[in-house]
Amino acid sequence: MGVLGNSSHLLRRRRETFMDWSKTKTIFIAVFLILDIFLLMVFFNKHSASQFEFIQEASIEDKLKSYNIEYEKLPEEVSEETIITAKTKKFTKKETDRLLNQTVKLSLNQLILDSYLQKPFKLGEEKLEDMKSFVESDVLFGDQYRYWGMNDEKNIAIFYQHYDNKKMFENKNGKLEIKLNNNGEIYAYSQTLLENLEENGKSESILSAYQAIETLYKNGLIKPNSKISNVELGYYTVVTELQVLSPTWYFKIKNGEKTERMYVNAFDGSIYRNEENS
Structure with missing residues (x-):
């Protein structure tokens, strides 16, 4: 009985040791699995962030080129302009x-x-x-x-x-x-005819033609394969009753059979649009 008792006790100890090792191994596997998942998440987050930074840092020229959007040479200088007022003659x-x-x-x-x-x-x-x-x-x-x-x-x-x-x-x-x-x-x-045209207020810096195009692009108003032409700085009426006119960029944008006239307020980036007809 003594020998059998010792053997039974030894067998039980081995089973317990084996079970402890199995639990430990399971814990290690779970820990390493969690660690792998964490590292993968870190990697993908960094990758996504780097892609986002690339998109953010891409110039408007690169963005337009990637969507096959053509445009003529744009005015590069950024001037200072002012609002003008007038009355109907x-x-x-x-x-x-x-x-x-x-x-x-x-x-x-x-x-x-x-x-x-x-x-x-x-x-x-x-x-x-x-x-x-x-x-x-x-x-x-x-x-x-x-x-x-x-x-x-x-x-x-x-x-x-x-x-x-x-x-x-x-x-x-x-x-x-x-x-x-x-x-x-x-x-x-x-x-x-308008008369008594007068500059109203101090001259202020305006958006460049590139910035105006970027405003249209970010608002989804320039579709892929479009052509931008007739770029010009002029004035657009922002208050009809008093005839208040603000410096405004004009763009003619053709996409397929459709042509639109787009206007971007050179002060605040407000957008006005019309389909092409006179």
Whole structure:
């Protein structure tokens, strides 16, 4: 019995030792597994962070290139500009009397001038240049307008008033519409004008053209494979009633068959957009 008792006791001790080792081994495996998972998480977090930093640090040029977005050479200088104020002009009979060989009608509030030529004005081979010459010589305050583009559906050439050699984009109160007949001749025009244009407040730094494009990009307004053109700094009306105009970047963005006009306020980055038509 003594020998059997000792053998049984020894066997029990071995079992306990084996079980203790199994538990210890299981604990070690669990610890190493947790450690591996932790290290993997650290690695992936660092990798993701580095990728994020790369995206954040990528220049707007690289971002546009990666999405096959084309653009023309952009103005690089960053200037200082100021808000301007103006009021809508009322045309007078004394002014319209200076218009020869034209039948002129004024709206009731005298803010809109409509003129019909007694004889259509023929345009030569340099149609745009001839049109500009007509505007300067035969339209009241014609030297204050700049050509914008054609509305082919209505056969109308659009001009907008300018200040400091910058256009007042899509301003219905500073707009000139030159109307053409089926022979491509000027037969009439409609005109509005802003007056008493004044700079209001101190000049401040504005967004560059690159920063304005980046604003459009971050807001998802420039799709892959787009083309950006006609980049220009001008003025856009931000308060209609008082005619308050802010420096604004203009972009024409074409994607497939769709073309949009985008405007970015050069002070605060506000975005205005319109589908292309005059």
